[in-house]
Amino acid sequence: MQCECRKDLEAKLRDHVTAQLPEGHEGFDAKLEGYGFGIDQETMSMTSILMIPYKGEVMVPKKTGSGMKRQKINTSVRARFCPFCGAATESKEA
Numbered sequence: 451m452q453c454e455c456r457k458d459l460e461a462k463l464r465d466h467v468t469a470q471l472p473e474g475h476e477g478f479d480a481k482l483e484g485y486g487f488g489i490d491q492e493t494m495s496m497t498s499i500l501m502i503p504y505k506g507e508v509m510v511p512k513k514t515g516s517g518m519k520r521q522k523i524n525t526s527v528r529a530r531f532c533p534f535c536g537a538a539t540e541s542k543e544a
């Protein structure tokens with residue numbers, strides 16, 4: 451990611467959420483999900499990336515040939531632009 455949206459938003463969300471918690475709360479631990487690490491194709495260096503989950507399920511025929519079984523779909527797609535400010539996520543379009 452080429453922007454500071456994640457850090458800025460996490461700080462704002464923390465302030466917003468903790469303002470509604472009772473006094474004396476402990477162990478606050480929250481973050482925006484979907485962020486991870488990947489290789490910036492331009493600089494070949496490690497960079498923060500945003501992955502949008504794609505999850506679901508499908509019924510497929512059993513290998514035995516009789517009946518169906520449930521199969522999970524669990525993959526993700528990498529965002530090319532920050533969903534908050536629109537900046538390209540990599541230093542230059544690959």
Ligand SMILES: [Zn+2]
Binds near residue numbers: 453532534535537
């Ligand atoms: Zn951004």
